[in-house]
Amino acid sequence: MEIGQRLPPHSPDCAGCGPGNPAGLGLEVVRTAAGVEAVHRFSDAQVGAPGIAHGGAVALAFDDLFGFALYTVGSLAVTRSLTIEYHAPFWLHRPYTFSAHVAQREGRRLLLRADAWDDAGQKAGSAAATFVVVSLGHFAAGAEQVMGRDD
Numbered sequence: 001m002e003i004g005q006r007l008p009p010h011s012p013d014c015a016g017c018g019p020g021n022p023a024g025l026g027l028e029v030v031r032t033a034a035g036v037e038a039v040h041r042f043s044d045a046q047v048g049a050p051g052i053a054h055g056g057a058v059a060l061a062f063d064d065l066f067g068f069a070l071y072t073v074g075s076l077a078v079t080r081s082l083t084i085e086y087h088a089p090f091w092l093h094r095p096y097t098f099s100a101h102v103a104q105r106e107g108r109r110l111l112l113r114a115d116a117w118d119d120a121g122q123k124a125g126s127a128a129a130t131f132v133v134v135s136l137g138h139f140a141a142g143a144e145q146v147m148g149r150d151d
């Protein structure tokens with residue numbers, strides 16, 4: 001993976017980054033020297049209070065970006081805990097730069113950190129997460145369910 005390289009979505013319909021999900025954020029994530037980064041504008045579809053992105057949508061952006069940071073360590077892992085600090089409102093339609101990296105690894109636990117800045121360089125949010133490394137089998141039941149659906 002080269003610096004600046006665009007990374008593939010977790011799945012075509014991923015709520016965070018899947019290009020096939022019209023209700024998703026559609027994050028476009030690139031590799032950086034320290035981890036991964038995405039510039040994102042929240043849309044009217046992610047509104048909470050008028051003009052401001054819903055906190056859950058902001059959490060989705062952080063969680064999804066953490067999923068991309070896994071590419072930098074080559075481990076398959078899932079979110080076990082996620083903590084968000086909302087330093088300022090995330091205004092709709094304004095660009096925010098999200099960046100994330102893997103800070104530490106202890107056995108199966110990965111500790112991840114992220115920040116988000118507005119276009120004036122003010123920090124709008126930060127996040128910390130514990131991801132736990134899993135095998136590919138962790139996703140098997142869900143994948144079978146999707147393939148067996150006929151609705």
Ligand SMILES: CCCCCCCCCCCCCC(=O)SCCNC(=O)CCNC(=O)[C@H](O)C(C)(C)COP(=O)(O)OP(=O)(O)OC[C@H]1O[C@@H](n2cnc3c(N)ncnc32)[C@H](O)[C@@H]1OP(=O)(O)O
Binds near residue numbers: 010067077107
């Ligand atoms: C083919 C498809 C490919 C798809 C690719 C998708 C890529 C990813 C996409 C990403 C998309 C975005 C992201 C998403 O949306 S990921 C989706 C949202 N997350 C989930 O669905 C996860 C649900 N949880 C689980 O499945 C289980 O709980 C897991 C598997 C996580 C662990 O259950 P398991 O029974 O296996 O393990 P354990 O409970 O013994 O714990 C294991 C270790 O962790 C330590 N621990 C536990 N909690 C904490 C804590 N809070 N702080 C610190 N440490 C903690 C614990 O002490 C132990 O340590 P140790 O005793 O070993 O030292």
